Amino acid sequence: MNKSTKTLILLLTISGSALADDAGIQRCRGIVNATVRLACYDSLVVPMAAASAATGKPVAAAEARPSPPTPAAATAPATSPAAPPPQTSAIAPIPAKSDTFGLEHRASVVAVEAIESYIPGRFEGWEPKSNITLANGQVWQVTDDTSRYLLLNDAKVRVRRGALGAFYLEFEKSNHSPRVRRVK
DSSP states (O other): HHHHHHHHHHHHHHHHHHHHTTHHHHHHHHHHHHHHHHHHHHHOOOOOHHHHHHTTTTTTTTTTHHHHOGGGGSSOTTTTTOOOOOOOOOOOOOOHHHHHTTTTTTTOOOOOEEEEEEEEEEEEEEETTTTEOOOOOOEEEOSSOEEEEEEEEEEEEEEEEOOOEEEEOOOOOOOOEEEEEEEE
């Protein structure tokens, strides 16, 4: 079976399973209260055949999750007054071990968008492949071909995350930002 045939079968399986629970989606759409409507959508279950087709692997019966009970307010008609939202816990559910299997390399690290520090002492600029040591102990190496002469004392800097995994070192009194990578 070639790749385009497998893709077509996958799309048809997913489309068919999505249409199979169309009544459930329509029921959820009619709920006025946002919290109850979200609970209704969360209670919809993807059939095991679609889950198997989407992942390309059979889904074990232990991994299949039963549908949580539908709240009583979810079955109320849309014209009824909004029911008070159900009591929910502020604690996030702990994912099942099978949900994170194989994703150990993607540890749940909170992505920091930028850090701020300063370069202690006199800073005279950078050249390609220069190592710049920040006051917090981090060492960043210039990875692009830029060079600048800046004469700064205790230069305040910000290392920000860029697109496609890039990092840029921004200086407080300059609009030149070399691309850098952390070496220590």
